[in-house]
């Protein structure tokens with residue numbers, strides 16, 4: 001029987017008998033490593049062979065081969081990836097598992113029979129306070145009623161922000177297509193077809209963006225500023241309590257809404273632009 005050292009040096013030189021053959025013994029080979037006998041076949045330079053062996057599974061997938069050789073056995077590439085997930089894949093699946101578990105536990109107002117079912121009407125009231133229709137209608141009404149150019153400018157930009165939010169959330173929801181939690185009752189008021197998807201929470205994006213907008217342009221008194229922040233937080237939290245969303249939908253929604261406000265500031269319609277728009281309408 002050869003010593004381990006002798007076996008190692010044999011492996012380095014590429015003279016290991018092919019698994020399953022030669023000594024009649026199958027050897028365990030990690031699926032993310034290319035077996036030494038294949039390394040030798042791919043090229044004579046050991047450095048480039050090692051580099052190829054350490055290529056990411058994604059890159060290998062793009063190489064055109066649909067199967068991986070593991071010691072004579074042909075396994076579908078996707079099976080190899082499942083057996084040998086990367087650190088990021090493990091971290092993501094763990095995060096998603098925690099997210100689903102936590103969201104299910106927090107969905108205490110998901111229906112009337114839930115443990116906090118009695119506060120469901122209050123949660124639905126908070127839901128309506130963050131809905132797109134009252135915000136769009138309110139901004140349009142204030143724009144119509146405003147008699148100063150400055151007031152009209154702010155309201156017009158709020159309207160633009162609300163429309164931008166609906167578009168961006170719709171695009172992300174349609175791209176990600178994450179289903180709403182199983183315990184959600186689909187009894188929401190006025191929804192678009194993309195609203196059957198849950199990532200990100202449109203209420204959370206709107207709450208975060210509108211809160212920043214209000215704090216920057218409309219609400220100056222300290223107690224009211226606190227109320228605005230509390231309202232935005234409640235809108236986000238109520239989405240999980242109602243069972244409409246998972247926690248990550250709301251957390252991402254808050255981030256997205258926060259950044260959407262930066263976009264609104266960049267695209268801000270100035271009084272000059274506003275006046276020329278009004279002039280074109282006349």
Ligand SMILES: CC(C)=CCC/C(C)=C/CC/C(C)=C/COP(=O)(O)O
Nearest residue numbers: 132133190191192195201202203204
């Ligand atoms: C004037 C007009 C076309 C208004 C549309 C407003 C509308 C239907 C917004 C959808 C709001 C909504 C239900 C979003 C979903 O929020 P999630 O937090 O459940 O994602």
